[in-house]
Amino acid sequence: MHVAYLGRLIYNDEDVRKGVMAIINTDNLDDDDFDTVLSQDIDFSGTVSFEEPFLIRGNVSGDIDAKGLLVIDEEAVVNAGIRTSRVVIKGLVKGDVIASEKVELASTGRLEGDIVTPEISMENGCVFNGRCSMTVVKEANL
Helix, strand or coil: CCEEEEEEEEEEEEHHHHCCCCCCCCCHHCCCHHHHEEEEEEEEEEEECCCCCCCEEEEEEEEEEEEEEECCCCCCCHHHHEEEEEEEEHHHHHHCCCEEEEEEECCEEEEEEEEEEEEEEEECCEEEEECCCHHHHHHHHH
């Protein structure tokens, strides 16, 4: 069995075939765990596309179209529609979220928009204003 370790994400051959990805602990992620980090002093407008883990600490307006893990940090403000495999929201998101694997709302997270995902996790203290549809999202539709 082949195991690849990327930051705090663990993949093995069987899980990859099934499309499963496990996160060890999203509370202690740092910059080294991500392929790209959008820092706090950055304001970005447009379309963000990526496949590797991506951390947003700044402000994003537009669209996020991705295949990999997206983490929106506590101080981040995102005014965008999001399409990704998995997203962890610790900051503010205004826009609809479509995730083929999972949406996680941390206790500091705020989401104003609709969610479509097969799995959702919400910690006490988070704020969610919108509708949630727990449906399987085909990876090809991302």
